[in-house]
Each structure stands twice: as structure tokens, then as C-alpha cells.
Amino acid sequence: MRATVIHAPKDIRVEDVPDPVVRQPTDAVVRVLRACICGSDLWAYRGESARQPGQRIGHEFLGVVEQAGTEVNGFAPGDLVVAPFVWSDGTCEYCAEGLQTSCPQGGFWGSVGSDGGQGEAVRVPFADGTLVKLPAEAASDDRLLTALLALSDVMGTGHHAAVGAGVRPGATVAVVGDGAVGLCGVLAAKRLGAERIIALGRHRVRTDIARGFGATDVVAERGEAAVAAVRELTGGHGAHAVIEAVGTEQSMRTAVGIARDGGAIGYVGVPHGSGIGLDLSVMFDRNIALRGGVAPVRAYIPELLPDVLDGTIDPSPVFDMTVGLGGVPQGYRAMDERTALKVLVKP
Amino acid sequence: MRATVIHAPKDIRVEDVPDPVVRQPTDAVVRVLRACICGSDLWAYRGESARQPGQRIGHEFLGVVEQAGTEVNGFAPGDLVVAPFVWSDGTCEYCAEGLQTSCPQGGFWGSVGSDGGQGEAVRVPFADGTLVKLPAEAASDDRLLTALLALSDVMGTGHHAAVGAGVRPGATVAVVGDGAVGLCGVLAAKRLGAERIIALGRHRVRTDIARGFGATDVVAERGEAAVAAVRELTGGHGAHAVIEAVGTEQSMRTAVGIARDGGAIGYVGVPHGSGIGLDLSVMFDRNIALRGGVAPVRAYIPELLPDVLDGTIDPSPVFDMTVGLGGVPQGYRAMDERTALKVLVKP
Numbered sequence: 001m002r003a004t005v006i007h008a009p010k011d012i013r014v015e016d017v018p019d020p021v022v023r024q025p026t027d028a029v030v031r032v033l034r035a036c037i038c039g040s041d042l043w044a045y046r047g048e049s050a051r052q053p054g055q056r057i058g059h060e061f062l063g064v065v066e067q068a069g070t071e072v073n074g075f076a077p078g079d080l081v082v083a084p085f086v087w088s089d090g091t092c093e094y095c096a097e098g099l100q101t102s103c104p105q106g107g108f109w110g111s112v113g114s115d116g117g118q119g120e121a122v123r124v125p126f127a128d129g130t131l132v133k134l135p136a137e138a139a140s141d142d143r144l145l146t147a148l149l150a151l152s153d154v155m156g157t158g159h160h161a162a163v164g165a166g167v168r169p170g171a172t173v174a175v176v177g178d179g180a181v182g183l184c185g186v187l188a189a190k191r192l193g194a195e196r197i198i199a200l201g202r203h204r205v206r207t208d209i210a211r212g213f214g215a216t217d218v219v220a221e222r223g224e225a226a227v228a229a230v231r232e233l234t235g236g237h238g239a240h241a242v243i244e245a246v247g248t249e250q251s252m253r254t255a256v257g258i259a260r261d262g263g264a265i266g267y268v269g270v271p272h273g274s275g276i277g278l279d280l281s282v283m284f285d286r287n288i289a290l291r292g293g294v295a296p297v298r299a300y301i302p303e304l305l306p307d308v309l310d311g312t313i314d315p316s317p318v319f320d321m322t323v324g325l326g327g328v329p330q331g332y333r334a335m336d337e338r339t340a341l342k343v344l345v346k347p
Numbered sequence: 348m349r350a351t352v353i354h355a356p357k358d359i360r361v362e363d364v365p366d367p368v369v370r371q372p373t374d375a376v377v378r379v380l381r382a383c384i385c386g387s388d389l390w391a392y393r394g395e396s397a398r399q400p401g402q403r404i405g406h407e408f409l410g411v412v413e414q415a416g417t418e419v420n421g422f423a424p425g426d427l428v429v430a431p432f433v434w435s436d437g438t439c440e441y442c443a444e445g446l447q448t449s450c451p452q453g454g455f456w457g458s459v460g461s462d463g464g465q466g467e468a469v470r471v472p473f474a475d476g477t478l479v480k481l482p483a484e485a486a487s488d489d490r491l492l493t494a495l496l497a498l499s500d501v502m503g504t505g506h507h508a509a510v511g512a513g514v515r516p517g518a519t520v521a522v523v524g525d526g527a528v529g530l531c532g533v534l535a536a537k538r539l540g541a542e543r544i545i546a547l548g549r550h551r552v553r554t555d556i557a558r559g560f561g562a563t564d565v566v567a568e569r570g571e572a573a574v575a576a577v578r579e580l581t582g583g584h585g586a587h588a589v590i591e592a593v594g595t596e597q598s599m600r601t602a603v604g605i606a607r608d609g610g611a612i613g614y615v616g617v618p619h620g621s622g623i624g625l626d627l628s629v630m631f632d633r634n635i636a637l638r639g640g641v642a643p644v645r646a647y648i649p650e651l652l653p654d655v656l657d658g659t660i661d662p663s664p665v666f667d668m669t670v671g672l673g674g675v676p677q678g679y680r681a682m683d684e685r686t687a688l689k690v691l692v693k694p
Contacts, residue, residue: 094608094609097609099608099609099634101632101634102608102609102633102634164636261441261446261449262441262444262446262449264638267631270631271627271628271631274627275625275626275627275628278622278625278627279622280618280621280622280625281618281622283637283640284614284617284618284639284640284641285448285640285641286449286640287446287448287449287639287640287641287643288640289511289636289637289638289639290630290636290637290638291611291636291637291638292631292634292636293630293631293632293633293634293635294631294632294634296634
């Protein structure tokens with residue numbers, strides 16, 4: 001089959017690789033219908049996260065089960081399924097409590113020796129613990145399929161941030177980061193009943209999506225000016241719930257600056273300097289909590305899926321460019337140059 | 348009157364100062380019956396927190412109302428009262444939601460121009476918002492008076508840490524810090540229903556108090572060895588709720604190391620390097636939350652007071668040395684040299 005491989009920073013290729021097969025009786029092989037490129041893939045693309053030459057890449061996909069091992073009970077060939085961005089055994093105590101990202105047998109698509117999502121097919125370990133079944137009829141609904149793909153990462157990650165930030169009905173929420181995760185954070189905050197949602201961003205295409213997702217205010221300023229603008233919008237207090245969806249020193253500094261005393265920052269931006277932006281003395285004096293991390297999206301899919309199916313939430317607008325498998329390298333370039341927000345891949 | 352004054356690092360004196368008087372109609376003057384020295388006073392004593400020469404010091408006291416301004420409604424001369432370690436107006440939105448430490452009109456005893464707790468009397472701004480009445484009969488119960496004094500800071504602060512760490516019935520809790528706050532954290536965790544409480548400490552006097560307060564295990568190791576010991580005690584997982592009551596780089600590093608994936612660190616140690624010990628990448632991968640800060644003890648006194656009065660909790664064992672006002676400098680020396688845990692002052 002063909003799959004995406006990263007050889008070095010900025011060197012993404014689509015190559016012939018061995019077809020995936022069931023190796024363990026708990027494995028399944030999934031033929032990919034939709035995959036995509038994640039903002040966090042760019043850390044590898046830019047060389048800021050190390051990869052071994054030849055590693056696969058891509059951790060978001062949905063598709064159809066092609067083969068299932070003898071110990072796979074929940075799925076049969078032909079089932080339409082979505083995969084969260086980590087696999088997990090579904091049986092350990094972390095999986096039982098909904099923290100599948102801490103499963104000792106879990107792993108990340110594209111790690112050494114495993115398949116990545118940006119390919120024609122994927123060997124899925126622990127299929128029963130990992131995959132979630134989708135209604136078969138969704139396969140013929142292009143828009144819905146795209147919306148469902150967001151459950152593999154960005155929608156669940158935005159939801160994790162909103163939960164971590166303590167979004168409640170009536171809350172004032174501020175969102176740092178206008179990427180797909182930040183935008184899904186807006187959608188998640190709206191879904192959880194936030195009354196006011198302040199999106200920080202200056203790219204019109206993105207802030208328009210934010211408004212469509214429920215943002216009531218947009219702040220185009222950055223840094224100290226952004227902090228001042230959010231404070232002005234909130235009577236000087238700041239937002240009780242802040243979603244941090246970037247992971248840099250600057251974004252975390254802004255998140256702390258716009259948080260209301262006694263509030264919380266829900267952080268899901270993979271830390272790339274954000275620890276430095278975390279001024280613990282300020283947070284201490286103002287009782288600002290920090291809660292989040294790598295999102296256990298597997299735990300959230302059952303909660304979010306019905307709302308995607310019935311159209312209550314539709315994250316599909318975060319995808320603004322579509323490529324075939326051969327176009328994946330071009331998709332990385334577009335996202336790196338911010339000419340695309342999030343690239344959908346149809347293998 | 349006589350009161351404690353800090354002139355320079357290690358230069359603590361008891362001097363004649365002007366008698367406090369009611370300046371604002373919302374003020375009261377409280378004659379101090381009991382005060383004490385806080386571990387956080389040592390940051391000033393050691394010169395690690397800046398003070399202007401001549402500032403008062405001490406932020407924990409209880410006593411008897413001597414004068415009350417014309418707009419003080421809740422108190423009259425003769426009332427026995429305890430003060431939290433910050434004053435607050437009792438009317439702003441932060442006070443209303445129980446975050447009195449963020450009251451815009453609030454302040455800290457001993458800040459420039461205000462009285463400190465380690466003196467014969469204190470002018471209390473916003474008496475109605477700040478003070479809490481105690482039963483008059485407590486004045487004649489020496490042990491109870493000492494226990495009630497802990498409500499001014501360490502007991503409420505330990506409780507804040509336990510709440511921040513998410514202590515619930517049945518929880519496994521680990522406590523970093525064997526000072527009075529850490530020990531009160533043990534007591535608070537026990538009160539909140541923790542099943543297992545692991546106290547980190549190596550000083551027998553302190554760990555004996557921890558056991559008396561409900562600690563089920565004591566870990567004497569430090570640093571990496573402490574992390575290994577706590578992990579061994581918890582089946583390799585760590586503690587779901589970690590109380591961090593020190594504030595240094597090392598203590599925070601230990602707190603992160605012993606936290607279970609998906610758990611929380613309730614931090615109340617005034618940050619003195621603890622931000623450096625906070626490895627955000629580790630916290631991100633393991634979904635460890637950080638919640639706490641300066642404790643709004645005023646909010647907790649109404650909840651904790653009945654339990655102190657009826658003996659459900661008795662924090663008085665944290666006081667292991669008693670001095671008169673003249674002995675305060677000696678008390679600082681003893682705490683600085685760790686020959687005393689917490690010094691009670693009877694002016």
C-alpha cells in the first residue's frame with residue numbers, strides 16, 4: 001500500500017510500504033477513508049519534535065474494518081469506525097477511568113514500528129479498546145464523514161480543554177489559539193453552555209469559523225495588548241475559563257494574563273516552551289488552576305458522537321483543503337505556511 | 348503598645364509602636380490573645396522576600412475586639428474573634444464567591460502601613476468582612492484557643508491544598524512538606540475522607556504528628572528516592588492527590604513525580620523556585636492538574652470552625668514552642684534552625 005513517511009524535517013513523502021496485516025489476535029486492519037494533517041504534525045515537520053528517518057506519520061483517521069483478529073469481538077469486516085489518536089487496550093484501570101492516553105499498552109500512530117493515519121490502511125492494535133463504531137450510513141455522507149473525522153483528535157481535544165478550563169453554563173471563556181483545536185475549543189465551550197466566548201485570532205478565515213462555532217467576541221491583538229483587550233471585555237476581571245491550544249511561551253503567558261482570579265486554564269497545546277510562560281507566582285497569588293494535557297479522546301467519542309450525528313455540533317468547517325494521498329506533502333507545506341487551516345486527506 | 352518589627356534579614360525586634368486606633372468606620376481594633384510565626388515569615392526573615400526596614404510582621408492572630416468603628420455591624424467590644432491572614436471587604440464579587448484573597452480592597456497583615464499579627468493589638472480594616480466570631484467560652488480553654496488560632500492560616504491553607512488536590516473519600520493522598528501547613532494538609536485530607544495518606548518527611552517529631560493527624564505511611568527519602576518509594580507504595584501509579592506545601596523547585600519536582608496520571612497537585616507552598624520544578628511536558632503527557640495558590644482561608648473558617656470546636660480536628664499539635672512577645676526573635680531563630688515546628692506567641 002501507499003503511506004506517508006517522514007524522512008527528515010520538511011521531507012515528507014508518500015511511498016510504497018508493506019500492507020498491514022493482523023499480527024496479534026486483538027488487531028484489526030482498517031482501510032482508511034478519511035485522514036488529515038494535524039497542527040501537532042508540524043512539530044515533526046519542522047524538526048522541533050524528533051523523528052527517525054522513515055517513520056510513518058498521521059494520527060487521525062476513520063475507515064472500514066478490513067480484517068479483524070480472532071479475539072476482536074466488537075468489530076467485523078465492513079464496519080465503519082473512527083480511531084482516536086492513540087490506541088489503548090480498553091481493559092486497564094486507566095482505560096476504565098477514561099484516561100486511555102495513560103494506558104500502559106497504549107501507543108501513538110506513527111511511532112516507530114507502527115502505521116500512521118496518513119496512508120491507505122492501518123494495523124490497529126487492541127481494536128476493541130481503541131476503535132469506535134460509526135453508523136454505516138455515514139459512509140455515504142461526505143460532509144458528515146468529515147465532521148466525524150474530527151472526533152479522532154481536534155474535537156475531543158478542544159472538548160478536553162473546555163472541560164479542563166471548567167467551562168460551565170453561563171461561563172465566560174477565552175480561547176488562545178486559532179488553529180483547528182482552538183476552534184473546536186470554541187465549539188466545545190458553546191456546547192457546554194458558555195455564554196460568552198472570546199476567540200483570540202487575527203486571520204479572518206479562522207475568526208469567521210470561530211464566530212460560526214459560537215464565539216461572541218474576537219480579539220485580534222497579541223501579547224500584552226491581547227491581555228488588555230480581554231480584560232476590557234470582561235470588566236477588568238478576565239475569563240474564568242481559558243483554553244490554551246498552542247503550547248508556546250507566548251500563548252501560555254497570554255492565557256495566564258487573561259485568566260480571572262480563581263479561574264482555570266485548560267491546556268492542550270503540546271508544550272513547546274509553554275512552561276516558561278507559566279508564571280507560577282502570578283498563578284499562586286490569583287488562584288489560577290492549570291488542567292489538561294494530552295486528551296483522552298477515546299473517552300469523549302461516545303459523548304460527542306451523538307451530537308455530531310444529529311448536527312448539534314459540526315466541526316467540519318475546520319477542514320479547508322482536501323488532498324489525495326499524493327497531495328499530503330503539499331498539504332504539510334500549506335499548513336506550515338498557514339495557507340491552510342487543516343488538510344483533509346482522501347486516500 | 349509593643350509589636351514585632353523586621354528591620355533587615357535576621358533582624359527581628361519587639362518595639363514600642365503607636366497604639367492602633369479605629370481610622371475608618373469599618374475598622375476594629377483587636378487585642379491579640381494568641382499569635383504565631385509562620386513558615387512563610389521565614390522567607391522575609393531570610394531575606395528571600397523583600398521587606399522595608401521597620402515593617403511589622405506576623406499574619407496569624409486571634410483576640411478580643413477592643414474598639415469597633417461606627418459601621419461595624421457584626422462585632423462589638425469583648426467579642427472573641429479570629430482573623431484570616433488577609434483582610435477583605437466582604438462585599439465585592441470575589442468575597443461573595445469565597446476568593447477573599449483577590450478582594451481589590453484586601454491586604455496582608457504587616458504590609459507597609461498596616462499592623463502585623465505579632466503584637467499586642469491590631470487595627471483590622473473591614474472588620475465585618477474579615478473577622479470571624481468565636482464562642483466566648485473558648486477564651487478560657489488554652490488548648491482550644493491554640494487549635495482555633497490555626498484557622499487563621501495553616502489549617503485553612505492545608506484544607507485549600509487538599510481541595511485543590513481533589514481529595515475525595517477513599518483517595519490516596521501524598522503530602523510534600525512536613526511543616527505546619529503540610530501537617531494540616533494531612534489533617535484536612537483525613538477529614539475529607541482520604542483512605543491512604545503518605546506523608547513525606549524525615550523528622551521524627553513531625554512524622555509522629557503526621558501519623559497522629561491520619562498519615563498511614565511515612566516516606567523518609569527525598570528527591571528521586573522519595574518518588575520511587577511513593578510509587579512502590581501505590582502499586583507503581585503514584586497518588587491521585589498530591590499536596591505541595593513547600594514551594595521550592597525540589598518539592599514541586601517531587602510532587603509531579605509522585606502524582607498519578609490524571610491526578611492533581613494542590614499547591615500552597617509560596618513559590619520560591621517551584622515553577623522550575625514544574626515539568627509541563629511530563630504533566631501534559633500524564634494529565635496532571637495543578638490547582639491551589641494563596642488560600643482564601645476566610646472562606647473556609649465557617650466550614651472548619653465547628654469541627655475544631657467539637658474536636659473532630661485538632662491542629663494544635665503543630666505548635667511545639669511557646670513564647671511571650673519578647674521571645675518572638677528567639678522563636679524565629681528556632682524555626683529557621685528547624686528546632687521548632689511552629690511557634691505560638693502569647694503577647
